[in-house]
Amino acid sequence: MLEIAGLTVRYGEFRAVSEVTLSVADGEVLALLGPSGCGKSTLLRAVAGLEAAQGAVRWDGAELSGVPVHRRGFGLVFQDGQLFPHRDVAGNIAFGLRMSGLARAERESRVAELLELVGLAGYGARGVRELSGGEQQRVALARALAPRPRLLLLDEPLSALDRMLRDQLAGELAELLRKTGSTALVVTHDHDEAATLADRVALLRAGRVVQTGAPEQVWCSPADEWAAGFLGCTAFLPARVRAGEASSVLGSFAVAGPDGPATLGLRPAGLRVAERGEVAGRVVGRTNRRDRVELSVRLDEKLGGHEVPAQSGVRTAPRLGEEVRLALDPDGVALVRP
């Protein structure tokens, strides 16, 4: 089990990581989520031992601050692979096995096993420059997994790939992490990726942990308006929770938790165009997406005249200036409690 306690990384006066305390249980995948520059990669590198840090990093209770990178037994995968250009695919995957002094025969069988695992059986003799971006990332993953690291560190492992491939590989990677029972720390700026890969998400902002929780919990109940904004909310309305129900000018839906005032964060998916919708407004902006149309709707004056995001199907999308009715979808909104 990994424990990070009061970890701080300074670059001169600047604190890239500030007083971070987190833990990752055995077999758990924790995603470090945040915008670029929030310190999530620096935190990962500090755990690997690549950045000088104050505070504690412990593995099963043993302090690691005096342990150099090469003795930590953590695997690391970079955003862009960083495969050794002078070695072939098998040579890359076998690298860590050679370092640990494994005999040749065992090395070869382990390499074959990993090539199989990442879906590249038979690629051993290829040069790494001949590989596509997706193949390179698979090799990088196999290389990191080969010496059976006690913790796997993934630094934006899919960001350098195009979208189709990213979605596909995210699924494969998630399955692979479960199958190998890996304990892992994944850095990402994409909540989709975090939700696919991780059991738990730690949301970072300016070097500090803002919130930790299951992906869906963070998605539905962000810690504050900034977190909600980072998770896609573009408009906020006042709301109130009473007797297990959150209500606002848009209507009400069931929530858990204590009574009191709250803020409703709105994403396009939270308000759908529907004939029998409870709320009326006029379309003032629209953007086509591949499978939906995102709208900007100005609500009726009697609802306060707010401008809110909404969405509709592609075939039934309203025109600019058209009057529409909207229905609230609780799965698409976030409730921020003070």
Add this chain to the structure above:
Amino acid sequence: MNRRAGWSWAALAALPIGFLAVFFVWPVAAIVGLGLTDGGVLATLSSGQIWPIAVFTIGQALASTAVALLAGLPVAFLLARCRLPGVGLARTLVLVPFVLPTVVVGLAFRVLLPDSQVLAIVLANAFFNVAVVARTVGGLWSHLDRRAEDAARVLGASRLRAFRVATLPALRPAITSAAAVVFLFCSTSFGVVLILGGARYRTLETEIYLRTTQLLDLPGAAALSLVQFAAVLAALVIGAASRRRRNATRAGERPGEKLSAAPDGARRPAGGEWWLVGAAVGTLVLLLVPIVALLARSLHTSDGWGITGYRALLTGDTEGTVAVSGLDAALNSLRTAADATVLAMVLGVLAAVVLVRLRRTGGARPVAETLDTALMLPLGVSAVTVGFGYLVTLHALPGDLRTSPLLVPFAQALVVTPLVVRIVLPVLGSIDDRLRQAAATLGAAPARVWREVDLAIALRSLVAAAGFGYVVALGEFGATSFLARPDAPTLPVVIAELLARPGEQHAQLAYAACALLMMLTGAVVIALDRLRIAGRAGGLGEF
């Protein structure tokens, strides 16, 4: 970096810096001091005698630089931008003159142009340096994104105008830096001027030699060294400034893609570009002329064609005119150059490793730049001054080095080390730090990381550096002619001695020795360039 690591880096840096201090700065400073304290500087400077020499030095260097640029730029275009059969061969060919021994080149041009000494000096100096222009400018040119030029064309610029507004400004740092280095080499060129200029056309460099060895005017020589040193320093500073700018151009181009291949900007030439290709081919043919002329002359005897010279060289049948046989001199050359290469590799690789480390540590960049320039200094400072400096300082060291067989290798290593640094540094510098980090997380300790990543990736460039360093040491003439003991001369020294004597027999021997030296050098260069280290990083000859 923790304190202990800091100390071990300092220890690594201490060796090259210490060598530079003891075997370069000290001797040169001693010479300068000699000039200043004896009051010879003012006397020499005001005598009016040296000004014509200074003017000639700068004039011939400027003319040579201009010729080298004019001849080298079309070749740079050919190497960087043209997809034609034989470009690889051209890349190798253009390199051969750069490492030919100065004595060989001087002699070749004496064969070609026996009656016009000034022209021969200018052309011979340019001959050496076409490679510097072609490889330095070509290196940057092939990394330039061709799309800037394409954009200008789409916006309505003619081919020529697109070149002027889009390509030329981007190339300017490389052109300036190449010109500065070429000017440096030409103004301190020794062997060529000594052989071609005779007593009539003298540069500061040959004048220093003359005053020291023949007139024993040490203060005068020191004064001249001082003048030369100031000029060299100015040229080096200009070169370093433009190198910085060039690196900025390159880094801005494709951030984060250090090791991936640059987009191939080479195409089949079109329209007016064929004129440039023609000019480049012309240059390459002209580069072959002196080489062929020398080979022909070495086979030309008083009674037709023959190999008398070669036979005399190998059998040692020199009729007692030279202290040792040609074979002995050749063996001596090989041995000395090997010692010098080993020394230069140790110093140069250490320096490159330290420089890469310093560059990666943000705050240490200015230190790295200064060290980088300091390491280049021996290339520009008169080898004669250095040799002369050894004679006046090294007796102070324990074990009189002045009579040691190691003296010549030390002086040669001084010339070779900067070349090693220039070849190895770009390769080591292009290794992404995250590769090292990946190796570390996979369980490699720091020394193992260095072996498995740095050394493994840079291995070919190390072999190349050793090979090129070896041929340069083999042909080194300036310092060697000063320091070699009479009973153990190197091949270039023997050649110069033979030339100084009258008689066809001696000339024959000299030409044969030259041809041998040239073939040896050429073979090494061609073999090494096949290693293709120069391919991507622009590697060799890029200053």
